Amino acid sequence: MPRQLKFAAFFVLTLTIGVPAYAQIDFTGEWAPRFHEDQPERVAGPELGDYLGLPITDAARMRADTWDAAIQTLPEWQCRPHSADYIWRGPSNLHISKEVDPVSRQILAFHGEWLRSVDNIYYLDGRERPSANAPHTWGGFATAKWNGDILTVTVTHLKEGYIRRNGVPRSDLATVKEHWMRHGNWLTVVTIVNDPVYLSEPFIRTTDYQLDERQLVPPYPCDVVEEVDRPKGVVPSFLPGTNPSLEEFAQRHGLPLEATRGGAETMYPEYRKKLATMPKLAKE
Amino acid sequence: MKGRLIILLVAAAALLTSFQLYAHHSFAATYFEDKQQTIEGDIVQFMFRNPHSFIHVEGKDEKGQPVRWAVEWGGGGQLGRQGVTRETLKSGDRVIIVGNPGRNPADHRLRMLRLKRTSDNYTWGTRPGETFD
Numbered sequence: 001m002p003r004q005l006k007f008a009a010f011f012v013l014t015l016t017i018g019v020p021a022y023a024q025i026d027f028t029g030e031w032a033p034r035f036h037e038d039q040p041e042r043v044a045g046p047e048l049g050d051y052l053g054l055p056i057t058d059a060a061r062m063r064a065d066t067w068d069a070a071i072q073t074l075p076e077w078q079c080r081p082h083s084a085d086y087i088w089r090g091p092s093n094l095h096i097s098k099e100v101d102p103v104s105r106q107i108l109a110f111h112g113e114w115l116r117s118v119d120n121i122y123y124l125d126g127r128e129r130p131s132a133n134a135p136h137t138w139g140g141f142a143t144a145k146w147n148g149d150i151l152t153v154t155v156t157h158l159k160e161g162y163i164r165r166n167g168v169p170r171s172d173l174a175t176v177k178e179h180w181m182r183h184g185n186w187l188t189v190v191t192i193v194n195d196p197v198y199l200s201e202p203f204i205r206t207t208d209y210q211l212d213e214r215q216l217v218p219p220y221p222c223d224v225v226e227e228v229d230r231p232k233g234v235v236p237s238f239l240p241g242t243n244p245s246l247e248e249f250a251q252r253h254g255l256p257l258e259a260t261r262g263g264a265e266t267m268y269p270e271y272r273k274k275l276a277t278m279p280k281l282a283k284e
Numbered sequence: 285m286k287g288r289l290i291i292l293l294v295a296a297a298a299l300l301t302s303f304q305l306y307a308h309h310s311f312a313a314t315y316f317e318d319k320q321q322t323i324e325g326d327i328v329q330f331m332f333r334n335p336h337s338f339i340h341v342e343g344k345d346e347k348g349q350p351v352r353w354a355v356e357w358g359g360g361g362q363l364g365r366q367g368v369t370r371e372t373l374k375s376g377d378r379v380i381i382v383g384n385p386g387r388n389p390a391d392h393r394l395r396m397l398r399l400k401r402t403s404d405n406y407t408w409g410t411r412p413g414e415t416f417d
Contacts, residue, residue, distance in 0.1 A: 043417070045310025069313040070388045073354075078335065091417070116335065165310045218361060223333040228354040228391045229340070236388060245387065 031094040031209035049246035051262025060198035067167025070236035079222035083161030153178035171197035185211035254283040315384040332370035358416025
């Protein structure tokens with residue numbers, strides 16, 4: 001076969017055979033959160049003193065017990081975005097876009113943009129993780145790699161955040177692992193938080209989103225104002241042992257107070273057997 | 285049975301409908317949601333903004349002493365879809381507000397449930413959909 005003919009045949013083959021360079025599932029699009037899991041906590045908001053199912057340490061419990069929700073009226077807090085690990089659970093719609101290498105067509109990065117959040121970048125270009133002393137941010141530093149059709153993300157360099165919006169903290173030493181899975185129009189993300197300060201075991205949650213082609217994440221200008229008239233320098237908080245609201249959750253739902261204090265044990269199904277033997281607070 | 289089915293369908297629709305939510309902090313953690321308080325006074329400042337709007341109202345406490353209330357309302361985008369603009373309320377407007385009291389009494393906060401302006405009987409919170417997250 002003449003050399004030119006061979007070359008032409010090869011050229012035609014490369015044009016006609018669709019060979020994906022990688023098994024790359026496309027996560028881009030407009031995603032609407034679905035609240036099948038933990039709707040009361042995620043939308044209306046958690047109740048004070050509800051630490052059930054959280055593998056928290058004593059230090060985390062103390063931080064939550066001394067937390068006063070009024071702190072969020074301080075100028076420094078008003079426009080604070082949810083951190084990269086919590087934002088998945090937040091009530092905001094999500095827009096995912098991607099950056100593609102113009103030559104190799106490989107995906108270099110995904111960007112996750114939620115209402116009221118920062119541009120969360122998930123790097124797929126193999127870049128090195130920065131020094132431990134590099135700045136910590138709300139989005140953290142996130143790298144990703146393909147694991148079959150699953151995108152596995154590792155997030156470090158996070159500012160201190162929270163795992164429940166009733167004051168339960170997550171430290172800036174935490175590492176977050178995420179697994180993104182797409183099944184048709186559904187996106188499921190597993191987040192696994194490891195925190196050497198405030199968690200005694202990994203904290204694992206799943207969250208679902210549904211593709212919504214009519215959605216658009218709107219702009220979200222946030223202004224800092226004096227929300228509440230209070231003396232300068234006052235930081236709302238409770239001294240240990242003085243928070244009057246910590247038993248409300250147990251009373252409202254007729255639960256054992258000890259169970260509402262959380263801890264790794266309360267995550268597991270077998271805890272139900274112990275629950276049945278524990279004294280409960282009378283319902284209000 | 286039919287009633288339960290309708291309730292289930294409505295609940296499912298509410299969960300599955302795509303909607304924008306603006307919840308930033310936990311209201312349950314911030315306010316006594318099972319209590320209501322009524323205040324009356326003059327607006328001294330209306331901050332129409334995100335994440336939530338605030339109205340500052342000067343009135344008197346139960347002892348007759350002057351007090352400045354901070355009333356939390358919806359975010360600008362959410363209120364805008366209900367017809368509320370930054371021009372809706374002005375300093376000096378006399379208003380009666382019903383809300384959930386804040387957990388920290390020193391803050392004199394309320395979460396807005398209903399508002400009435402006495403000069404023209406303008407109201408918010410009395411019609412379906414006039415709520416905020």
